[in-house]
Amino acid sequence: MAIEDRRQRERIARRRLITATARTLAEREGWDAVTTRRLSAEIEYSQPVLYKHFGSMEDIVEAVALEGFGELAETLRAARRGGAAPGDEVGRAAAAYSDFAATNPALYDAMFTRSTRLRFAAQDTPAPLSEAFSELRAAVATVATARDVDTLTEVLWAALHGLAMLGRNDRLRPGHAADRIEVLVAQFRTAGN
Known part of the structure; x- marks a missing residue:
């Protein structure tokens, strides 16, 4: 159970990081600058990791x-x-x-x-x-x-x-x-x- 709880917390943290980074980029450069490629580079996750959290x-x-x-x-x-x-x-x-x-x-x-x-x-x-x-x-x-x-x-x-x-x-x-x-x-x- 502890491992599953930790994994759930990590998923939530990754999801929050993705949305926070998207928001920061959008506020700084506008929504046109927010792409999965750009988010991947900013947070150092692969695009498949992004798509694992958001379709x-x-x-x-x-x-x-x-x-x-x-x-x-x-x-x-x-x-x-x-x-x-x-x-x-x-x-x-x-x-x-x-x-x-x-x-x-x-x-x-x-x-x-x-x-x-x-x-x-x-x-x-x-x-x-x-x-x-x-x-x-x-x-x-x-x-x-x-x-x-x-x-x-x-x-x-x-x-x-x-x-x-x-x-x-x-x-x-x-x-x-x-x-x-x-x-x-x-x-x-x-x-x-």
Whole structure:
């Protein structure tokens, strides 16, 4: 049993190394630079070892995205719970989401713009995706009043995503990200009153 436990720990460690290296490369050089050949060279594993853990590059991107959704959920949870001003959970969560997207562009791409098999609002939605949505939903619920919380959360998420992508691609005026978040959040705070 001890040998099998050790082998399992080693498999998990190799898998983490592969995803961490892919993420580091993507953040540094973009996802086009992340290939199995490049990963093999970076971590000094053969390509067959990579394929033993992941069937394709898409599987690696998907694993990175799942890690990202877990991190986003933690970020949103900490922002929602950690404010000095009770009652502004939606504002803190929106700002945290925006900061997360801005500081992790390649990770954010893996989560939201690269093609994966990950689906929201389905029976087989992976837990990290559901947890991230649930954290944003919990913040929105504080201002939803009688409105449909799930729909409001989807609208906020879509608006935050749009702002993140437009800002990152220089389609919006620089230096006004916080102002845009405040205007967006104000609409959610006052629409139910």
